[in-house]
Amino acid sequence: MKLLIMLILFLPFVSYAEGKIEYIPKGKLFEFGNYKDYEIQRYSTLLTRMKEPSLWEISKSKNQKESYRFIVPTDIDGDFICIRVEINNSDEVSIYKKMFNVDRTKVGYEGELIINEKKDILKKELQLLLKTINEINFWKLRSEDFLSFNKNGFITFDSPIWFFEGVKNNEYQAVEIPMDKYSSDLIPKIYQFGDSFLVLAGLYREEDKVKGISKDEKK
DSSP states (O other): OHHHHHHHHTGGGGGOOOTTSOOSOTTSSOOBTTBTTHHHHHHHHHHHHTTOOOHHHHTTSTTOOOEEEEEEEOSTTSEEEEEEEEEOSSSEEEEEEEEEEEOTTSSSOOEEEEEEEEEEEEGGGGHHHHHHHHHTTGGGOOGGGGOOBOTTSOBOOOSOEEEEEEEETTEEEEEEEEOOTTTOTTHHHHHHHHHHHHHHTTOEEETTEEEOOOTTTTO
8 A cells, every 4th residue: 555655645756757857777776666777767857857967977978076965755745855965076075955845736747846045165064974984885776675575575655765876086976865764784874875965955854754855935
């Protein structure tokens, strides 16, 4: 039943058909049932609507920059926060913060980008994020290692799902993590990893809801 509810909630994502940019290579995220590459289509659609670059494509380029991206739902009303960290050189880092509101009454992931901001910081402010990357062995994480199953063997979605990407030295990583405290001993560190993105973007988390966006910021 929980799986069915999640599929209904995310029905707008299934119609992704803007495949000119490849955001995530096939087989990178976990699959369930007959929904092959469903999660890849969902995040590819979201990133397309946000006009975000493909870190997967960047990982194959010669002039790539070390970059990390975090996508998190703010609450159940359809808002998603996207925070991208781009390391420009040994001293300077760019932080991109976006918020996208999904109109769940429409098919095709329609909505609007209601926040689109950029700021530059010093690399020394990335200490917590870079430290956590090493502590969680980020480049070796796999989405399937964090799945939770009920007694009938079905995947459960009782917690918000956090999505992380990274590119460094031609290596690309993408991992989707249901934030269920029982799914892995790493979950406290994953919370720390996500929180480090939020702090850089001037946001914070209260329980499992992202805070720090005022009504005025939402236009």
